[in-house]
Amino acid sequence: MESATIPAPAPRRPRAHRWLRPLAFLGTPTALLLVLFLGPMLVMLGVAFDRGLLDGGQGAFNLTLTNFSDVITDPLYREVAVTTFEIATAAMLAQLLVAVPLAYVIAFKAGRWQLPILLFLVLADELNPMVRIYAWRMLLGREGLINEGLMRIGITDQPIDALLFSQFAVTLVLATSYITYTVIPIYGAMKAIDANVFEAARDLGAGWWTTTRRVLLPLIAPGIFVSLLLVYIPLFTDFASPALVGGTSGYMLGNVVNDLVLESGDLNRGAAMSIIMLVLSALFALVAYRLARINRLES
Amino acid sequence: MAAIAEPMIRLERISKRFGEAPAVDDVSIGIARGEFFSMLGPSGCGKTTTLRMIAGFEEPTTGRVLLDGEDVTLVSARHRNVNMVFQDYALFPHMSVAENVGFGLKLKRVPRNEARSRIEEMLAVVRLEGLGERRPAELSGGQRQRVALARALVNRPAALLLDEPLGALDLKLRREMQLELKRIQKTTETTFVYVTHDQEEALTMSDRIAVMDGGRVQQLADPKTLYERPDTSFVADFIGTSNALALSVDRREGELAIMEPGPGVRVAVAAPAAVGETLQISIRPEKISIVAGGDGDGGDCRVDGVAVERVYLGSVSQTVVELPGGERLAVHELNDDDVSSIEPGDAVTLSWPARHSLVVGEEGGR
Numbered sequence: 001m002e003s004a005t006i007p008a009p010a011p012r013r014p015r016a017h018r019w020l021r022p023l024a025f026l027g028t029p030t031a032l033l034l035v036l037f038l039g040p041m042l043v044m045l046g047v048a049f050d051r052g053l054l055d056g057g058q059g060a061f062n063l064t065l066t067n068f069s070d071v072i073t074d075p076l077y078r079e080v081a082v083t084t085f086e087i088a089t090a091a092m093l094a095q096l097l098v099a100v101p102l103a104y105v106i107a108f109k110a111g112r113w114q115l116p117i118l119l120f121l122v123l124a125d126e127l128n129p130m131v132r133i134y135a136w137r138m139l140l141g142r143e144g145l146i147n148e149g150l151m152r153i154g155i156t157d158q159p160i161d162a163l164l165f166s167q168f169a170v171t172l173v174l175a176t177s178y179i180t181y182t183v184i185p186i187y188g189a190m191k192a193i194d195a196n197v198f199e200a201a202r203d204l205g206a207g208w209w210t211t212t213r214r215v216l217l218p219l220i221a222p223g224i225f226v227s228l229l230l231v232y233i234p235l236f237t238d239f240a241s242p243a244l245v246g247g248t249s250g251y252m253l254g255n256v257v258n259d260l261v262l263e264s265g266d267l268n269r270g271a272a273m274s275i276i277m278l279v280l281s282a283l284f285a286l287v288a289y290r291l292a293r294i295n296r297l298e299s
Numbered sequence: 300m301a302a303i304a305e306p307m308i309r310l311e312r313i314s315k316r317f318g319e320a321p322a323v324d325d326v327s328i329g330i331a332r333g334e335f336f337s338m339l340g341p342s343g344c345g346k347t348t349t350l351r352m353i354a355g356f357e358e359p360t361t362g363r364v365l366l367d368g369e370d371v372t373l374v375s376a377r378h379r380n381v382n383m384v385f386q387d388y389a390l391f392p393h394m395s396v397a398e399n400v401g402f403g404l405k406l407k408r409v410p411r412n413e414a415r416s417r418i419e420e421m422l423a424v425v426r427l428e429g430l431g432e433r434r435p436a437e438l439s440g441g442q443r444q445r446v447a448l449a450r451a452l453v454n455r456p457a458a459l460l461l462d463e464p465l466g467a468l469d470l471k472l473r474r475e476m477q478l479e480l481k482r483i484q485k486t487t488e489t490t491f492v493y494v495t496h497d498q499e500e501a502l503t504m505s506d507r508i509a510v511m512d513g514g515r516v517q518q519l520a521d522p523k524t525l526y527e528r529p530d531t532s533f534v535a536d537f538i539g540t541s542n543a544l545a546l547s548v549d550r551r552e553g554e555l556a557i558m559e560p561g562p563g564v565r566v567a568v569a570a571p572a573a574v575g576e577t578l579q580i581s582i583r584p585e586k587i588s589i590v591a592g593g594d595g596d597g598g599d600c601r602v603d604g605v606a607v608e609r610v611y612l613g614s615v616s617q618t619v620v621e622l623p624g625g626e627r628l629a630v631h632e633l634n635d636d637d638v639s640s641i642e643p644g645d646a647v648t649l650s651w652p653a654r655h656s657l658v659v660g661e662e663g664g665r
Contacts, residue, residue: 196389199356202376203383204403204454214402218393 048271067272088235107190125180165247189223225292313362324514340511382451397431563603568656579660586655592646599653
C-alpha cells in the first residue's frame with residue numbers, strides 16, 4: 001500500500017534543468033550587455049540630466065533639464081533637425097522607390113539570377129563605408145567623373161558644384177549605403193506572395209497601377225515597415241556620410257552630437273541630444289511596429 | 300444560309316511555341332454557349348497553355364481566338380470578358396470574402412448598391428451566405444474554392460475558365476465539389492472550360508471532352524463516346540484502365556476480322572481490316588467475363604490464360620490474367636453474390652462480345 005502512494009519523483013528534476021538551461025546560455029551575453037550597453041547608457045543619462053556630475057563632484061546630484069532646454073531652444077539645432085528630417089526622408093523615399101520594383105524583379109522575374117542579385121546586394125553592403133563614400137566623392141567632385149563627362153559631352157561648361165557637399169550628395173550617398181536593408185525585407189515579404197494573385201487581379205480587370213496599389217503594396221506592407229525600422233532610424237543618426245560629402249549644407253544631427261562631444265567637449269549637451277534622438281527613434285519604432293502588427297493580423 | 304450557332308469560344312488553328320518546343324500544336328476547338336467543356340490530358344499536354352490563351356495570359360504563336368464571334372487574339376486578359384479560377388485559388392489574402400468577390404465589380408465601377416446585391420446573390424449561389432466578412436485564411440479549402448468561383452462568376456463572364464480547380468482538395472470533397480460545380484454551371488448558365496488531368500472528374504461533369512497529348516487534341520467527344528469508342532490507344536489508355544493487345548488479322552468472317560495468334564486465343568473485332576494487318580485492340584475490363592479454366596461459353600472472343608493477381612477494389616474485384624503470349628489483361632467483376640472465387644495461379648477463360656473489342660490503332664501503333 002505504501003509503495004503505491006510513493007510515486008517516483010524523478011520526472012521533476014529534468015524539468016528544473018530544462019528551465020535553467022536557457023538562463024545559463026543567456027547569462028553571459030546578458031551580463032555583457034548590462035556592462036557594455038546599459039552601463040554607458042546610465043552614464044550618459046547621468047551626464048545629460050546632471051551638469052555637476054562631470055565637475056569633479058561639486059554640485060553633483062543636482063538634477064537639471066537645462067542641457068535639454070539648451071539643445072531644444074537653440075535655433076541652429078532646430079535648423080539642423082529640419083535638414084536631417086529632409087535628408088533622411090528623401091533618402092528613405094528614394095530607396096523605397098528603387099527597392100519595391102527591384103524586390104519585385106528579384107522575387108518574380110529574375111529566375112536563376114535571383115540568388116546572384118541578392119548576393120550582389122549583400123556584397124555591396126559589405127563594402128567598407130569609408131571606401132564607398134570616397135568613391136562617391138571621386139564621382140561627384142568638381143573634377144569627378146560625372147562633371148568631366150557632362151562637360152565633355154557639352155551639357156555644361158562649368159563643373160556643377162552642387163553635386164558634392166550638398167543635401168543632394170548626402171541623400172544620394174545615404175540612399176545607396178542602406179539600399180540592401182531596404183530591399184531584403186521587402187523581397188522577403190514578396191516571396192510569401194502567391195504570384196497568381198497578380199494574374200487574378202489582371203483577369204478581373206486591374207491594370208498594373210491598380211494591382212500595385214490594391215494587391216502588391218498591402219501584401220508587402222509588413223516588409224516595408226521592417227525596412228523603415230531598419231533604415232529610417234539609422235538615416236537620422238548617420239554622421240560619417242554627411243561629414244564627408246555634406247559640407248555645411250548637409251550637416252545632420254549625428255554631426256551635432258559628434259561635434260559637441262569630440263570637438264567642443266560638451267558632453268552634457270551631446271548626451272542630451274543623443275537622448276532626444278533615442279527617444280524619438282523609439283517612438284518611431286513603436287509606431288512602425290504597431291502598424292506592422294496590425295497589418296499582419298489582418299492578412 | 301445554314302443557321303449554325305456561333306460558338307461562344309472558337310480556337311482557330313492555334314499553336315504556341317516556347318522556344319523551339321511546341322506546347323500547343325495546331326488546335327481548333329469550338330465551345331458552345333452554356334457548354335461544360337473539359338480539356339483532359341497528362342501534365343505537359345498543352346491543356347493549361349490552351350486555357351491561358353483563352354484567358355489572354357498567353358498569346359498564340361499562330362492562330363486566332365474568337366470569343367462570342369469576336370477576334371480577341373490580341374486583346375489583353377484585362378479586357379477579355381472571361382474569368383479564371385486558379386489552381387490554388389489565388390484569393391487576395393488581405394481582403395475579406397466580400398471584397399474578394401467585389402474586386403472585379405469595383406474595377407468596372409458597378410454602383411455600390413448593385414455591387415453589394417450581386418455579391419450577396421453570388422455568395423448565395425456558391426452557398427457561402429454570411430461569410431462575407433471572413434478572411435480567406437479563416438476558410439476551409441472547399442470554401443476558398445467557392446470564393447474563387449464567386450469572384451469570377453460575379454462578373455458574369457462569357458465563359459468561366461477553370462485550371463485544375465479541385466486539385467488541392469481531398470477526394471471526398473472533390474467529389475462533392477464536382478456535383479456542386481455542375482449545379483453552379485446550370486444555375487448561372489455560364490460556359491465552363493475546365494482543365495484537368497483527372498479522367499473521372501472530366502467524365503462526371505463534362506458535356507464534351509477534348510483529350511489532349513503532345514499539344515494536340517487526340518479526340519473530342521462526349522464522355523460516353525470517349526469511353527466506349529476511343530479513337531487512339533492513348534485515349535483508351537488515359538480514360539479507363541489500359542487493356543491493350545496488338546494482334547494481326549488471320550482471316551475474315553463476314554463483318555468480323557478474326558485474330559488467332561495461338562491455341563486458346565480467339566479475338567474478333569468488327570473492323571474493315573485486311574488479313575495480315577496488325578491492330579491495336581483495347582477491351583474495357585468490365586466488359587470481359589471471367590470463369591475458371593475451360594468452362595467458357597463460346598463468345599466471339601475467347602481467351603485462355605492464368606490469373607496472376609487479384610485485387611479487391613471495393614465495388615469490383617480486379618483480376619490480372621496473363622495470356623499464353625505473355626500479354627496481360629485486367630478484368631473487373633462486380634462484387635455481387637455471383638462473384639467468382641478465382642485465386643492467383645488458377646487457369647481461367649475470358650470472353651467478351653466482338654462489339655467490345657475496340658480498335659485503337661493500326662500497324663502496331665504503340
